[in-house]
Amino acid sequence: MSAGENAVIVDLADGDVRAANTRLQEKNGSEDTEFYKVRNPRGVHALACGLDAPVSVEIEGSTGYYCAGMNKHADVTVLGNAGQGVAENMMSGRIHVKGDCSQAAGATAHGGLLVVDGNAAARCGISLKGADIVVKGDIGHMSCFMAQAGRVVVLGNAGAALGDSLYEARIYIRGTVESLGADCVEKEMGDSHRAELRDLLDAAGCQEVPLDGFRRYGSARTLYHFQTDNVGAY
Amino acid sequence: MCGIVGLYLKNEALQPQLGALFSPLLIEMTDRGPDSAGIAVFRNATAAGQTKLTLFHPDAGYGWPGLADRLAAAFEATTTLEHHDSHVVLVTNAPADLAADWISAQDEQLQIMSRGSAIEIYKETGLADDILARFDVPGMAGTHAVGHTRMATESAVTTDGSHPFSTGADLCLVHNGSLSNHNRLRARLAKEDGIQCRTQNDTEVAAAFISSRLAKGRSLHQALDDCIGALDGFYTFVAGTRDGFAVLRDPIACKPAVLAETEDYVAFASEYRALVSLPGVADAKVWEPEPAIVYSWGDKT
Numbered sequence: 001m002s003a004g005e006n007a008v009i010v011d012l013a014d015g016d017v018r019a020a021n022t023r024l025q026e027k028n029g030s031e032d033t034e035f036y037k038v039r040n041p042r043g044v045h046a047l048a049c050g051l052d053a054p055v056s057v058e059i060e061g062s063t064g065y066y067c068a069g070m071n072k073h074a075d076v077t078v079l080g081n082a083g084q085g086v087a088e089n090m091m092s093g094r095i096h097v098k099g100d101c102s103q104a105a106g107a108t109a110h111g112g113l114l115v116v117d118g119n120a121a122a123r124c125g126i127s128l129k130g131a132d133i134v135v136k137g138d139i140g141h142m143s144c145f146m147a148q149a150g151r152v153v154v155l156g157n158a159g160a161a162l163g164d165s166l167y168e169a170r171i172y173i174r175g176t177v178e179s180l181g182a183d184c185v186e187k188e189m190g191d192s193h194r195a196e197l198r199d200l201l202d203a204a205g206c207q208e209v210p211l212d213g214f215r216r217y218g219s220a221r222t223l224y225h226f227q228t229d230n231v232g233a234y
Numbered sequence: 235m236c237g238i239v240g241l242y243l244k245n246e247a248l249q250p251q252l253g254a255l256f257s258p259l260l261i262e263m264t265d266r267g268p269d270s271a272g273i274a275v276f277r278n279a280t281a282a283g284q285t286k287l288t289l290f291h292p293d294a295g296y297g298w299p300g301l302a303d304r305l306a307a308a309f310e311a312t313t314t315l316e317h318h319d320s321h322v323v324l325v326t327n328a329p330a331d332l333a334a335d336w337i338s339a340q341d342e343q344l345q346i347m348s349r350g351s352a353i354e355i356y357k358e359t360g361l362a363d364d365i366l367a368r369f370d371v372p373g374m375a376g377t378h379a380v381g382h383t384r385m386a387t388e389s390a391v392t393t394d395g396s397h398p399f400s401t402g403a404d405l406c407l408v409h410n411g412s413l414s415n416h417n418r419l420r421a422r423l424a425k426e427d428g429i430q431c432r433t434q435n436d437t438e439v440a441a442a443f444i445s446s447r448l449a450k451g452r453s454l455h456q457a458l459d460d461c462i463g464a465l466d467g468f469y470t471f472v473a474g475t476r477d478g479f480a481v482l483r484d485p486i487a488c489k490p491a492v493l494a495e496t497e498d499y500v501a502f503a504s505e506y507r508a509l510v511s512l513p514g515v516a517d518a519k520v521w522e523p524e525p526a527i528v529y530s531w532g533d534k535t
Contacts, residue, residue, distance in 0.1 A: 043507030061516065064507050081520060083506060084490065102490070102522060121522050122487050141486070141525065 007058075011039040017047060027053035043083065048076050051093070065102075068095045071112060087114045090131055103140070106133045109150070115204045122159065125152045128169050134204035144171055145181065153200050155209065163217055171217040172197050185220045236410040237263025237383040238397075240472040240502040241512075242479035242531055248498055252277070253374035255512060257366045259501065260381040262508040264362045266410075267383030270396040271365045272357025274406035274474055277376030279352040285330040288347040288354045289337065290321050290393060298322050301340060308336060319368040320393075321347065321356050330403070345394070345432075350404030352377070352476045357396035378479050380472045380502075382408040388416075389435040399438045401429065402445035404476040409437040410489045410504055411468035419443060419464065440465060444473060454478040455530040462526050470523075472502050478532035487525035494518040500531050 010020050020038065027034055030053055038059040041047055045064035048057050051074035059067070062080030069088040078086070081099035090109040097105075100118035107123070109131030116133070122140035125133050128147035135152075141159035144152055147169035157175035164181020170193070171184075180186075189197075193216050201209050239259040243249055252275070260271060280286050289298075302313040302324060309328035316323040326333055334349055348355040356369040362383050366372060382397035389395040398406040413419075416436035423429040423439070427446040431438045443464055447457035454475050461471070461482060468488040473480045481502055483491050494501045494509050496518045503509050506520070523529050 042510045043505065045507075062506055062520070064505060080516075081506065100521070102492075103487070122525070 007035045007037045009037050009039060012042060012044060012047075013040040015042065015044065017044050020047065021049060024048050024055070024057060025050060025052070027055050029053065041080075045083070048074075051076070054093075062099065071095060081118070087112070087131070090114065100137070101135075105135075106131055109133075113203055119156065125150070125169070128152065132200055132203070134200055134206070136204075136206070138175070141178070142181070144169055144184075147171075151196065151200055153197065153204070153214075155206070163219070165223060166217075166219040168219060170196075172200075172214045173217065174214045177215075177217070180217065183220045183223045184217055187216045187218045189214070189216050235266045235385040236397075237266030237504045237508070238381070238408045238410045238470065238472050238502070239263055239504070239508055240378070240380040240408075240474070240479060240481070240500075242378040242474075242500040243498065244500065244531075245498040249377060250375045252376040252379060253371045255499075256379045256381065257363075257372045258511040259503055259508045260362045260366060260383060262511075263381075263383045263504055266504055267385045268361060269386050269391045270357065270359040270384040270393070271362040271382065272355065272384075272396045272398055272408075273366070273369075273371055273379055273381040274348065274353055274355045274398040274400065274408075275371065275374055275376045275379040276352040276404070276474060276476060277354065277374060279476070280325055284325055284327050284351070285333060285349060286351055286354070287324045287326075287334065287337065287349045288321055288356070289324055290345045290347050291341065292320070292343055292393070294320060296341075296344075298324075301337070301344075304340075305333060305336065309333065318356060318370055320358065321369065323354055348400040348404075348406065350400075350476060353400065353404045353406060353474075355398055355400055355406060357382075357398065358393055359391055359396065378474055380406060380408050380474050380479075387412050388437075389433060394433050395435050397437060398474075399435070399441040401431070401438065401441040402448060405441065405445055405448065405473070407437060407441040407444060407471060407473045409440060410470045411484065412436060413440060413465055413467035413469065415466040416440070436467070440469070440471065448475075453530075454480050454532075455528050458482045458528045458530070470504070475532070478530060480528060480530035481523050482528050483523050483525050485526040487522075491523050492520065493523055493529065494520045 034055045041061040043064045049069040052072040054073045056075045064083040066085045068076040071090045074093045078097045084102040087095040090112045092112045096115045101120040103121045104123045105120040106114045110129045114133045116135045119137035124139040124143040126145045128150040130149040138156035144163045148167040153172045158177045160178040161181035163184030241256045311328035313326045397408045413436040416439040444457045470489040470491045471482045
């Protein structure tokens with residue numbers, strides 16, 4: 001959906017987040033579309049949370065914690081930066097942050113796509129459960145910690161302890177990785193991985209970005225089962 | 235939780251508005267720390283040979299003019315007093331260390347909140363907007379200020395336990411987090427550096443550690459760098475000296491922090507929403523300070 005002439009304006013100049021969210025959620029449970037522009041977001045928390053309809057929301061500035069959390073079906077664009085936990089527990093839909101994200105972007109998200117044009121701070125994709133994340137800049141330390149399913153693509157660098165205690169999420173990094181977390185290893189890039197990486201980049205608007213230089217990381221699966229050698233530790 | 239904020243003006247033309255620009259930052263952080271609030275403001279630097287002290291006494295009727303007169307007589311010195319609610323700012327040309335010792339000996343409830351040439355510290359239990367108004371902060375001119383809204387974890391909700399903490403001339407520290415090795419460090423600072431902390435608060439120990447490093451000739455930037463190895467626990471720090479302003483987060487970046495910089499100012503807050511009232515912040519460079527990296531501004535940092 002494109003920005004239409006008939007956008008519904010939701011103004012947060014009065015700081016009433018509950019009223020703004022009630023307005024944004026008015027199509028919830030339906031298949032109705034609508035285009036909302038949120039003015040004066042002023043960094044408030046929990047903005048555009050709990051959307052459950054194929055609506056589009058454009059937020060004209062920076063947001064606080066948990067922006068667009070629990071999103072289903074909606075397409076949310078943040079024209080500034082997003083605070084901690086953007087797209088937390090997203091189920092479906094698409095969230096696009098034009099600036100940077102704070103910690104825990106996309107935490108526990110089950111489905112949908114999170115695109116970050118800038119950098120994402122620590123713990124990006126922590127406990128990811130099936131969503132896709134594409135970060136055009138860097139990601140911070142402890143990213144993808146215990147990530148269970150889903151894909152994470154980073155065009156820049158990854159901070160320390162990437163993918164610690166990783167389950168089955170797949171991670172593609174083009175830049176450097178400061179260090180790998182426990183049980184996270186580099187894996188071979190097969191044709192299927194190159195195809196899925198291409199799809200993810202295209203979905204994030206990175207059609208011009210070549211696949212050269214990307215490396216794939218995943219779980220070594222050595223922490224999945226109890227090792228009898230460790231019995232003495234208990 | 236706690237909220238911390240700071241505003242360091244790069245453009246001298248904004249100095250008359252320091253308090254007006256700073257106050258909304260602290261008020262926005264009220265829900266991160268409704269127990270108490272405090273600020274350190276750097277302004278009206280004294281002439282050479284003079285010392286400025288911010289003093290507090292819990293008795294609203296305490297005889298400040300009498301104290302000033304006795305100090306003047308004891309040291310054959312000049313004194314001026316400026317009242318701000320429960321605090322006073324006393325400027326004297328008496329020798330700084332001797333005057334501080336003399337004041338501390340007058341009344342055990344009398345407390346020196348800060349001493350130096352430019353620093354003033356005001357802190358109380360209660361909500362930020364009330365406290366800012368009580369101390370006339372919105373009308374204050376100055377060069378830089380740091381503030382804190384407290385949700386107490388490590389020590390009691392008292393004026394004493396409120397931030398900022400000052401443990402050396404023109405130094406202040408505010409802290410969001412909790413330190414886990416402060417008792418051992420407090421004892422070490424007392425034994426090795428002769429620095430006595432007044433309270434049981436963990437942040438005062440961190441301030442004392444920074445003071446001990448400054449006393450050894452380290453810059454503010456270097457002293458905060460030294461914190462990374464010496465302090466264990468969670469912390470986002472904002473520290474101020476007469477000419478300097480610095481920020482540090484612990485190595486795992488447990489506590490939130492946002493910096494905004496324009497040609498006119500550097501602003502810090504626990505959350506971005508506290509910065510939105512600043513002029514030009516929409517076009518500022520806004521970023522999260524990296525873990526275990528010291529960011530500093532000013533001549534002597």
